[in-house]
Amino acid sequence: MDNSVIIGPQALPALAELLHRPAVSRVFVLADSNTARLCLPLLENHLPANYKLIEIPAGEEYKTLASCDTVWCELTAQRADRHAVLVNLGGGVVTDLGGFAAALYKRGIRFAQVPTTLLAQVDASVGGKTGVDFQGYKNQLGVFQEPAGVFVEPRFLQTLDPRQLKSGYAEVIKHWLIADADAFNINRRLGWLTDDWTTIIRESVALKQRIVAEDPLEAGPRKLLNFGHTVGHALESYLLTQPGREALHGEAVAAGLVCESWLSVQRGLLSAEELDKIETFVFSVFNKLDFVTLETNAIAEFALQDKKNAGATINCTLLSGIGHGVYDQAVTVAEIAESLRYYHRLQA
Numbered sequence: 001m002d003n004s005v006i007i008g009p010q011a012l013p014a015l016a017e018l019l020h021r022p023a024v025s026r027v028f029v030l031a032d033s034n035t036a037r038l039c040l041p042l043l044e045n046h047l048p049a050n051y052k053l054i055e056i057p058a059g060e061e062y063k064t065l066a067s068c069d070t071v072w073c074e075l076t077a078q079r080a081d082r083h084a085v086l087v088n089l090g091g092g093v094v095t096d097l098g099g100f101a102a103a104l105y106k107r108g109i110r111f112a113q114v115p116t117t118l119l120a121q122v123d124a125s126v127g128g129k130t131g132v133d134f135q136g137y138k139n140q141l142g143v144f145q146e147p148a149g150v151f152v153e154p155r156f157l158q159t160l161d162p163r164q165l166k167s168g169y170a171e172v173i174k175h176w177l178i179a180d181a182d183a184f185n186i187n188r189r190l191g192w193l194t195d196d197w198t199t200i201i202r203e204s205v206a207l208k209q210r211i212v213a214e215d216p217l218e219a220g221p222r223k224l225l226n227f228g229h230t231v232g233h234a235l236e237s238y239l240l241t242q243p244g245r246e247a248l249h250g251e252a253v254a255a256g257l258v259c260e261s262w263l264s265v266q267r268g269l270l271s272a273e274e275l276d277k278i279e280t281f282v283f284s285v286f287n288k289l290d291f292v293t294l295e296t297n298a299i300a301e302f303a304l305q306d307k308k309n310a311g312a313t314i315n316c317t318l319l320s321g322i323g324h325g326v327y328d329q330a331v332t333v334a335e336i337a338e339s340l341r342y343y344h345r346l347q348a
C-alpha cells in the first residue's frame with residue numbers, strides 16, 4: 001500500500017484519481033454528523049456519483065465497537081467486496097475508527113484518510129495507528145494499518161471551532177518538544193495563531209513521518225510520539241467517566257506535556273528553565289484542566305493500561321531537553337499522581 005500524504009489544493013483531486021480507478025468496485029464515505037454537513041460538500045465533487053455515505057454521531061464517546069458495527073452492517077447490506085474503498089472524512093475519531101473498521105471488514109479493504117481537524121491533519125491520519133476505545137481505555141482495540149493515502153485539504157479547517165483548533169495544536173507542540181527545539185522556540189515567541197496552517201501541517205507531518213518510518217510498530221523510537229500521553233490519556237479517560245467534565249484529546253495531552261516535563265525535571269533530565277518555557281507556552285494556549293487533588297490517584301491508575309507498559313512497569317516518554325525525547329523511562333503511579341498535583345498547584 002502507498003502511505004503517501006498529499007497536502008494542499010492537489011489533495012482532493014489526487015483522491016479522486018484513486019477512487020475512479022477501475023480496480024475500485026465501490027466507494028463508501030464515513031463521516032460524523034458534523035463532517036457530513038460541513039465537510040462533505042467540499043469533497044463531494046471528487047467522489048464517484050454512486051458513493052454511499054455512512055454516518056456516525058460526533059464525539060469521542062462514539063469511538064466504539066458499536067459505531068464499527070454501524071459501518072460493518074452498512075458495508076454488508078451494500079454487499080461491499082474487497083475492492084471497495086472506505087473514505088474517512090473527519091477528525092481523529094473518524095480516521096481512527098474508519099481505519100480500524102476497514103482493516104477488519106473481510107480481513108481488510110483499502111481506506112483513504114481525509115482529515116478535517118488540525119489534530120487529524122498533523123497527527124491522527126498519519127502513521128497507521130487505528131482503533132477504538134474499550135471499557136473506558138483509550139484505543140484499547142486497534143491495529144497498525146496504513147491507508148491507501150492521506151489527503152489533507154487545509155481549507156476544511158475554516159469551519160473548525162477555535163477550541164478544536166487548539167486541541168490539534170497540542171500535538172504540534174508535542175512534535176516540537178520531542179524533535180525540533182528551533183521550531184519550539186520560534187513558535188513560542190510567535191504565539192499559536194497563524195494564517196499559514198499549511199506550513200505547520202507540512203512540517204508536523206514530515207516530523208511524524210520520519211519517526212514512524214524508523215519504527216512503524218512502536219517497538220522503540222515511535223514511543224517518542226507518545227510524549228504527554230501517559231498522563232494525557234489517563235486524564236482524558238478519567239474525565240470521560242465524569243459527565244460534563246470531558247476534555248478534548250489535545251487538551252488532555254497539553255496537560256500531559258506539562259506533567260511529563262515536570263517528571264523529566266524530577267529525573268534530572270530537563271532543567272527548571274526549560275520546564276518554565278514549556279509551561280508558559282502551553283498555558284498561553286490552554287486553560288488548566290479542572291480536577292481536585294483527591295482525584296489524582298484515580299486518574300494516575302489509568303496509566304496502568306498504557307500500551308507502552310511492560311508488565312507492571314509504566315514506561316513513559318520524557319524529555320532530556322527541549323527537542324529531545326527519551327522513551328522507556330519507568331515511572332510509578334505515585335509519581336504520576338505527584339505530577340498531577342504539581343499541575344494542579346500551578347497558577348495558569
Ligand SMILES: NC(=O)c1ccc[n+]([C@@H]2O[C@H](COP(=O)([O-])OP(=O)(O)OC[C@H]3O[C@@H](n4cnc5c(N)ncnc54)[C@H](O)[C@@H]3O)[C@@H](O)[C@H]2O)c1
Nearest residue numbers: 034058091092093116117119120123124129156159160249
Ligand atoms: N491514530 C493516531 O495516531 C492519533 C493521533 C492523535 C489523536 N488520535 C485520536 O484522535 C481523536 C481526536 O481527534 P479530533 O480532535 O480530530 O476529534 P474528533 O474527530 O472528535 O473531531 C472533533 C470535533 O470536530 C468536528 N469536526 C471535524 N472536522 C470539522 C470541520 N472541518 N469543521 C467543523 N467541525 C469539524 C467533529 O465532528 C467533532 O465534533 C482521539 O480519539 C485521539 O485518540 C489518534
Ligand SMILES: O=C(O)C(=O)C[C@@H](O)[C@H](O)[C@H](O)COP(=O)(O)O
Nearest residue numbers: 123127129138139222225226229307
Ligand atoms: O502515532 C503515534 O504513535 C502516537 O502515539 C500519536 C498520538 O498522538 C496518538 O494520540 C495515538 O493515538 C496514541 O496511541 P496509543 O498507542 O497511546 O493509543
Ligand SMILES: [Zn+2]
Nearest residue numbers: 171229249253
Ligand atoms: Zn495524541
